Amino acid sequence: MEYYFPASVAEAITLMQRYGEQARLIAGGTDLLLDIERQCYHAQALVDVTRIPVLQRMELDGGGVTIGAAVTYSRLLAWSAFCEGVPLLADAIRRIGSVQIRNVATLVGNITNASPAGDALPPLYVLGAQVHVDGPQGRRLVPIEKFVLGVRRIALEPGELVTHVTFYLPGSGWCGAFGKVGLRRAMIITVANVAVLLLAEDGRMAEARIALGAVAPTVLRVPEVEAFLAGSTLDEETVVQAGRLATRAAQPIDDVRASASYRREVAGGLVRRTLRELRSQVAKEG
């Protein structure tokens, strides 16, 4: 099999067009190599995007964050403006894999891999992340919830690649947190996870955004929980009811990591726990 390091996005697109289905894009490759190992993957070429300079971009500009497809988790965690600006995403990334994995794996790879258990995905959903795609037909911008179509399915056409992902840092009054349940703390694939982003005003939540992971084929925004929380304080009764609504909204499956009924309970429990964590911040903003 051939292995290419295209020097530009245009060269990567040309390679992907030339090989068609016989080529695979690779960034960190930590998920791709497992696929190859398990499915005796046959392809003629790997197209490695990590040495395309523009894909190494990691920028904060006027509240807008740009993260290139070649940026590893370790680079993001070493970027203090990122960790302070989006603690919910930084916390999710800290709980992905190990140091060895985070040194090579990328945030954009977590999106394109489209695993239902991807830990960076729920935070990106509540942050309203946009996926930037380039290809033979030109560039386009896809909201993350429209980019991830299903289990391991994404809205990428032949010859296309993701160049970067963008989102805005939450402004003043917003606070967010990430929660995850796995079988141990490190190196574990998620049983269920949640990202919560709240806009606090006068001690109440003016807006709530909640995304649940690993309880449906794709990340689940839960409008019924979000609508219930809007306008309310974070008192214990509200927290418990929000957890009940999240349990009801979850659509999990049984698998080796957990049963569906356990995942449903965990989804509710995570929502309760994460809302309680944010209680003092919401009160302070008031």
Place this chain on the structure above:
Amino acid sequence: MPMLEMTVNGRAVKLEVDGLCTLLDVLRDDLGLKGTKVGCHEGECGACSVLLDGEAVNSCLLPAMKAHGRSVVTIEGLGTVDDPHPVQKAIADAGGAQCGYCTPGFVISAVALLRRNPQPSVEEVREAVAGNLCRCTGYTRIVRGILDAAELMSKK
């Protein structure tokens, strides 16, 4: 097949590899460096850890071509039986090596940590080796060995 040029333990290496071949396979099978171990072969156990430009990576999940133009250090590049690396000596002295299969991976993770953070806390050590599994020691003595090494190395 693509041509791979890299530095391994300070020595320039040039060989043809298949694009799918992992760095682990090249190190062990082509270069005969058997100190890097094959464990789970899926990035869970860390026995295959090596340093790539100074950072710990799982060589079993890394296409060898990713090392093209870069520097790889394996356990053989860190120390020998007669002249062990301070981390190797400290882990051995603390009783942190039993069957020894996971030890090269732990040493690699610890060396990467101590380069970046010469005086880590217990929590930081545990975090740094969270991707390395040991089925013998229960970890306590490995962590103690790494902390001892940090102390020894900072005194030098």
